[in-house]
Amino acid sequence: MQRVCTDCGRTYPIDGPWRCSCGSPLALEALPTLPATPPEFGRDAGLWACPAFVPVDRQVTLGEGLTPLIDGDSSVQYKLEHLFPTGSFKDRGAAVVVSHAIQRGADRVLEDSSGNAGLAIATYAARAGLDAEIFVPADAKPSKVRAIEGTGATVRQIEGSRADVTGACIAAVDRGEGYYASHAWEPLFLAGTATFALEVAAQRDWKVPDAVVTPLGHGTLFLGAYQGFERLRAAGWIDDVPRLYGIQATGVAPIAAARGNDREVARNDVADGIQIAEPVRRREIIDAIEATGGDAIAVTAGETERAHERLRAEGLVVEPTSATAVAGLERLRERCVVDDGEEIVVPLTGRNGTESS
Ligand SMILES: [Zn+2]
Structure with a gap:
């Protein structure tokens, strides 16, 4: 490898x-x-149920993985990614990346994120006994900064744009201050999120859904899912790869725009977790859309809020960004891109930041 x-x-x-x-x-x-046939899946092994699938040995764990897949209203299955230890699917990547950091002898990890990725890396670093330094914007929400600091990590608040925050983190990495445990750049993060595809296939008895609809910012779940399903198909464990649809926030929707699906409307600040203007893996995301026959579209703040309320009415209390996928599925059905009878899986990606937009 x-x-x-x-x-x-x-x-x-x-x-x-x-x-x-x-x-x-x-x-x-x-x-x-x-191997030629899949192993048995046990709850205790969780993310690490299939050792050949995850290319890193487990060095740290908080019991992550094998999140429930439950039926929702109207031909949808929800994968409850908000039930991960730190409250989002980012734990899939963090568990693998921090395990890799230990294997390569790092004693300090760096990451730039004021959201779920920063919290996941900081928490797994704490669990592993590694120092963590998390770079966030100067105007990051105090509740998010406190959550990251609560793990014992050092938080560096950086003035300027989001790109300035990343720049400060990369400068520290270049000075040799630690291993860059980046959810956007580190390919092993995607090897971790690829376990989403493995679990969906296993929980559906190796029959994949017609489509998977996910929120789309940097594409950490979207690309992991694509790579995971492709590996399963190559191994003969599944026959097809589902169509993959990525849902972005209006006003910050570079992939939807590249697909000709931009909607010139107000910026969707309800979905603050996916406001990525320049995704690092833009070309890979577009390639995955084309390879699976999927697409990317954008949803508004109002559509996101209404979907968030519908989820709450179903007893699913998640963060607003998670609701973009539900709002996007509704638009895809309205446009007859997704038919009513098709089987759809939607990950509910996180539960943090449920108190406000
Ligand atoms: Zn190159």
Whole structure:
């Protein structure tokens, strides 16, 4: 197994850099071959139920993975990703990336995120006994800063734009201050989120749904799901890869715009977890959409709030960003892109930040 550049094809060892010398993001290649038949899935093993699937040995755990898949209204199954230890699917990536950090001998991890990824990395670092430094915008919500600080991590509040926050974190990584446990750049983070696909397939007795609809910012779940389903198909564990639909927030919807689905309406600040203007893996996301016959669309603040209320009425208390996928599914059905009789899986991605938008 090694790292390979998604642009120029240069390769690096698995404990190599977080990005290519050409500046492009890295992927993984030559992942372990899956056995001919899937193993039994047990709740106790959780995320680590299929050792060949996750290319890192478990070094740290909080009991993550194998989240419930339950029936919702109208031909939808919800995967309850908000039940992860730190409250979001980001634990899939954090458990794998922090395990890798331990294996490569890091004693300090760095990440830039004021949201679920920052909390997940900080929490798993605490569990593993590693120092963590999390870079956040100066105007990050105090509740989020307190949550990250509560793990014992050092929080660095950076003035300026979101890009300035990332720049400050990368400068610290370049000074050798720690391993960059980035949800956007580190390809092993996607190897962790790929377990979403493994669990969906296993919980449906290896019959995949017609489509999966996810919120879409940097694409950490969207791309992980795509890579996971592709691996399962290559191994013969499933016959097809579902159509993948990514749902963005209006006003900050670069992938929807690239697909010709931009809606020139007000910025959706309710879905604050997916407001990513320049996703690192933009081209990979578009390739995954095209390969699966999916799409990306954007939903408004009003649509997100109404979907959030409908979920609450079903007893599902999640963060507003999670509701974008439900709002997006409704629009896809209105446009007859998704038929009423089709089987759909929607991950409810997180429960943090439910108190406000
Ligand atoms: Zn390159």
